[in-house]
Amino acid sequence: MPATSRTTLLRLLGGTLLAGSILSSPALAQTTNNAPKAASAPTEGPQQRPWMNTALDAAARTELLLKEMTLDEKLQLTFGYFSTKAEWQRSPIKNWQMPKDGLPDSAGIVPGIPRLGIPNQWQTDAGVGVASQRTQTPRLRTSLPSGIATAATWNPELAQAGGAMIGNEAFLSGFNVQLAGGMNLMREPRNGRNFEYGGEDPLLAGIITGHEIKGIQSQNVVSTMKHFAFNGQETNRFNIDHRIGEQAARQSDLLAFEFALEVGDPGSVMCAYNRVNGFYACENDWLLNKTLKQDWGYKGFVMSDWGATHSTTQAANAGLDQQSGWAFDRSPYFADALREAVNNGYVPEARATDMARRILWAMFDNGLFDKPVAGDRATTIDYAAHAAVTRADAEEGIVLLKNTPGLLPLSRTAKSILVIGAHADVGVLSGGGSSQVYPYGGPVNGLAVADEFPSGFPGPKLYHPSSPVKALQARTRATVTYLDGKDVRAAAAAARKADVVIVFGEQWTGESIDAPNLNLPDNQDALIDAVARANKRTVVVLETGGPVLMPWLPKVGSVLEAWYSGTSGGEAIARVLTGEVNPSGHLPATFPASLAQLPRPVIEGDPKLDRDSHPMGNYDIEGAAVGYKWFDKTGARPLFPFGYGLSYTNFTLGKLTATPQGKSVSASFTITNSGKVRGKGLAQLYVAGNGWEAPKRLGGFTKVDLAPGESRSVTLTVDPRLLATFDSKTRGWNIAGGDYQLLLAHSATDIAERATVRLAPATLDNRGR
Template identity: 75%
Template sequence: MMTRGTRSLLNVLLRSAVLVGVIGVSPALAQTTNNAPAAAAAKTDAPVARPWMDTSLDPSVRADLILREMTLDEKLQLTFGYFSTDAAWLKTPTKNWEFPKDGLPGSAGIVPGIARLGIPSQWQTDAGVGVASQRSATPRLRTSLPSGILTAATWNPALAEAGGAMIGNEAFLSGFNVQLAGGMNLLREPRNGRNFEYGGEDPLLAGVMTGHAIKGIQSEHVVSTMKHYAFNGQETNRFTIDHRIGEQAARQSDLLAFQIANEIGQPGSVMCSYNRVNGHYACENDWLLNTVLKKDWGFKGYVMSDWGAAHSTTEAANAGLDQQSGWAFDRSPYFSEALREAVNNGHVSTARADDMARRVLWGMFSVGAFDTPVRGDRATTIDYAAHAAVTRSDAEEGIVLLKNDANLLPLAKTAKSILLIGAHADVGVLSGGGSSQVYSPNAPTSGLIVPDEFNKGFPGPKTYHASSPMTALQARTGARVTYLDGKDPRAAAAAARKADIVIVFGEQWTGESIDVPDLALPDAQNALIDAVARANRKTVVVLETGGPVVMPWLSKVGAVIEAWYPGTAGGEAIARILTGEVNPSGRLPATFPASLSQLPRPVLEGDPKLDRDAHPMGNYDIEGAAIGYKWFDKTGRKPLFPFGYGLSYTRFALGGLKADAKGKGIAATFAVRNTGSVAGKTVAQVYVAAPGWEAPKRLGAFKKVDLAPGASQSVATMIDPRLLATFDTATATWTIAEGDYQVMLADSAVSIAQTVTVHLPAQTLDSRGK
């Protein structure tokens, strides 16, 4: 349930939207100098009636109405998109590339509209946590949400939706109506450089949280993608690696996450990924696109390729790809003249060409992109103060307290000196790198408050948001707060001995296109933390990481906070948690392993030295659907920190669990009580278990609860029948076996408070779980 505070923030956000204006869409792009498509041929220059502008009609009906008026060239124009940045940035084999007419500088791209029919251009922005900018001398400055994995750590769907609405609003007011958001690949590989963009390791949690984020974005008349479909679990050899996985395991893991997000968010578009799946590229994979997505799930929107993920014309179109995006990252403009020829000679049917255009139009109609159009860059209307409150609330609920010996936190008001060490905590907080990079609205025009320490091009620059933990702490404590960069461990240890409390900020910068070599903090930070902790037991470690890390110094420090990448108000959020102004309530959305040896793949698959045409293999059948906590349950291995784990400054009691069969699922009720002395939030988790599954138990439901001291609340949850079933690949159905099912009320994947048994009859559900 949305809290009063969250509802207020969302209302402020929605009131701030300026949804006005009528667009005059430019004609199609003129032919560029090499292999670009010609302008669409119009039937006539005379005005045409536009019955498709009747907003009372269903988007499918509206799409069919406009489709009847379109020439073949106009239909195909909707299937081809251009990259929209300067040629100096572009480093591909493509020659004679030109900046597209009407494209927004530094953006992801444009698909030209058709003025004759009132079809808006599709102005696309990279996204995930906000309106991203391609690297340039003067990047677009916008509000950044915390990383996706932090939002997942809130376990609060209302916050995810409010955050989505916020970044969708900024996209709309910046002239964009397509946002390349909705990242949700499951965390199979903790070293994956893009884990920070995604929703953790569990299909229910990732699907629910990402689905609500998509729903929020699209409430602002902006199409959101859902990506990267599918099994894009690492960056090493991401263009060519072939992930092999059986269908049952696939349906019960990554695909279930996408399916849940699709049902909640109803995305206008799905972005197919770079990698191969079971021998076929994801963007020309008939099973993934036609069978699973469009047939079994009934997806009505369009499939766009990732930038550089298209590999063919006829094969891709017939396999379900509806739009080639981001030319000129691909080797050829496959959906330009080649697609027109393929349709004309019958290799791609006219019915399929109609379907491709119809799906694009449906996606635009479904979010109101025709009815409330964007125009240009109107950033002066963005309410940055209101948006800062949204992103800060997100960060505060997703920061996870991992350790707190002797109640070291919240910081004692009697402390007279606090020493901060490392990670530029004097000026800002870290963000993840790559195409999702957002630059702070309060940063210099370059977007950088710290000189680029990566300095190797993409996925840099390594960027910090201008939200200083040091400044925020100085405003909240009576202590003298000082800072050291930590480059000299001996000097840091000497200074630590003189301080009442030491806070070491440990960072792990990750980004698109690169995976981390291991789970250790880089650049000798573990040695620094060890030296400081030996000098002062009252050492707090604040981790700014893209995912799980190991902590060889854990026993020596007094407290540990996982702050992830906390966004453009992250410094304030960290300070409010440290001082107790906010009670931490984040819970881990991913298991933290104790070592690489505990993983299904201790050595990362794929040789990073292979060229683009290589065909490395990835074996996801090792763990199948037993990802994360399920793998640890199955193998009996003890993690450093389990899935669902997190501490608070107060205490909670769970009990009174009752569960009964209801419909085709299970209804579970229970009570949560705050037994401590301060207000706080907790996440009650319900797991289910039955014989013959991929692992001993699955997450079945969860609820975030906000309670005053001594207060209690009754909670009712419903367990989706697909989480009680196995997928039958022969019949494409979900089957629930007759028998006894264990329903467990828990504080984490390893902390079970109560268990009850429910007997279920044998049942069969269709591919959509109905």
């Protein structure tokens, strides 16, 4: 990483980017037709506000403020409004008007209470940056690579720096709530939102996403961990009922959320659209009350996804604290109806107070009172520094999947390089839906084929203006030319004349739709096959939202998985191709060899079903054996295993020792750069026990930067929950006594060394202690 990138990372991780004046937020007066009115603020002069004493902790300040609030004021905090007026946006209210003081083209706003100094909650869609709803004049901001690309870095420091960067841009854009922190486990490789998430393993996804949340909240912005829970596909996402046993749930998706909560301490959790075991996620007592708030002791608030609220009394009593994005729902359940339910005793007043308490605690805990946003100050954003952050993330997330010796990095002797496909002459692809960031500098528009821009959500299909071709031209003496690849014969003919061919393959995915299969669309597999037959020195660069099949793999010389690489993606890809950067990414998800290897070869549900249907989803098929665990359990051989990734150098792992440490295990080993090029090596530590969902689990990982010949000694401690099974009766964890194996590995299938350790039986409480 260059010095400028390191400096930027340190600045972001230190939370020193906030600047500018501190001004009071304006009050919000709701103007939506037929919508409930915000609680009126009594007219009175300034009063002493003891809750503004920053020497007190968030809990104490919250209690002081609650004592001064009326019931109407408490309930006002539980109801949020969508903040975009757009003809294409569905709404059950005719003549929808954007609420006063709502920021244009944003996710929403929750009215504050001026008389008490409670600021508005201005909410932005996020995921990889400050996202705009689709309008004619979206705000232009920096986009990180996709979440799965950040997970592929296996680098918590980069995840936290990226979170701090997008949190800073949110703050300077006038937002204090960022709907970021997506981490649903990849149970379905065709899921259209996999690109937003952290892969298939609970430890990796939880650690990476938790650090992103931590980074966002370092900028006085509430982060939202989502989508809670089991939102594993987009097909029938509003109504599918995913069935899963509690033990399997706690050892898989819920464990990922638990790790992220412990690392990032998010102010908010967003409940999902789908049902879980018969109940909607946003009115699911087992998820929201028993697991999140009681077992894990969560202090923040639960907000609904936009359109995920279905009731008043049931949702409030089951743990939902805030209805978000009205009018996406069928009714304003948490407005007048909630007030009536509290007045009639169907929702206890103590519960209404608890809802407000959780929201206020998150606001105090993340500085929304003490460092309020001061409107849109985007002119003060350091876009150059932020470009370095996103480029570092993209570079470290690129995974080298195959490399014929002498092909990559690109040789300086190559006189001609032909680049084909995916509009690599002008930019890099991004994922679609609510996380879409319109990039600083403006998106690439007006591409050749009109159907590349869907007329409705989750479009438009958008390219960030970071051209891999231009970045290559700046880094090589070779002549670099481009073909769009639409004429396969012409592409193959041109390939025969080039020293090296680089084919960019793309798979556009987005919110609300799942991929029909795992093949590259639009005849791209045939294109790559024909080009590789014409020239063996063919490199394939994949821009995808997740795993894809590669029927042409034996024919090509090298393959890079670049994911959706963000607003500096073209430069990042070129730097890896030319060797300026040594690739160090590793897969955060298994790439299957065929759909037949999956727990569900056909996606459950039917996209033709209406929103009132009740399709079933059976997650008990694999239970907690998600991803590589399913492949271990079934003996299937994947195309590329979880944790896989090559480098331009070589790393050796050895000297593994393991010893019991209380209720856990401590493992020590060395990692050595045994090659000739500096690089970052990844060591993965798996644990194997008996009676688990699968033969082994990821127990730890570390990534180290090593010069040629350099060695580093590392010690990792395995979280006790990764050695245990969850007991639904005691709501705790049990570690069985006996022998456990520690596996030091380069990937889930490439084990370097093994060690055995004997553990005594032990029990853990419901928080894994």
